[in-house]
Amino acid sequence: MDAIDWSRAIGIAPDELPGPITRYLAAHQARDLDTAVALYTPDASVTDEGRTHQGSEQIRAWLSRSASEYTYTTELVAAAMVDDRHYDAVHHLEGDFPGGAVDLHFRFTLRDGLIARLVIEP
Template sequence: MTEIELPAAVRAYLTAHAAKDDDAAARAFAPDAAVTDEGRTFRGRREISAWRHQASTEWTYTTEVTGSRRDGEDWIVAIRLEGNFPGGVADLEQRFTVRDGAIARLVIA
């Protein structure tokens, strides 16, 4: 995966995510945004903030961006999580759709 310049909203989310600043992470999203993670979809900043809070407090982990690329209108970011969750290491792809300077959709696989 190649490294590309990510949109400001995606960079802001990734920085807030790494710092476990759930409110800042939620502010990177559009008011009507949606996040899909582990088969569940969270809609709007309120649900997204609650999702981030649960994820950041349930386990202790570190994040590392291992690559990024563009796929049509989406930005794909490869993330490695290491921590005390089952398995201890997870390599994920996060697919961001950005509209009007904010994240409109995030799908984590």
């Protein structure tokens, strides 16, 4: 997969994020696994905490674990785009995880109207 130069991202209003991303973020926050997984391509991958989860089954398992591991609130605080396929949604999380608060980049790659790749990192 090609490396994306996220430093070229241009800030946009959070409500300018594409529909698949906003629907995914809402489903993720609501812990609606079926809707969230349906927004990924069949061959999608998610990288979170340095581990990559490939395909619908692994992504569903990751979502299920991440939803139950900690209690936290999340707020979408910024958004940016590199091009019409690559978007960054910055979330501020506060909860009972180590450190208690963090800003995380949810870096999306879209393909055919679905999420092909998601990388979550500070």
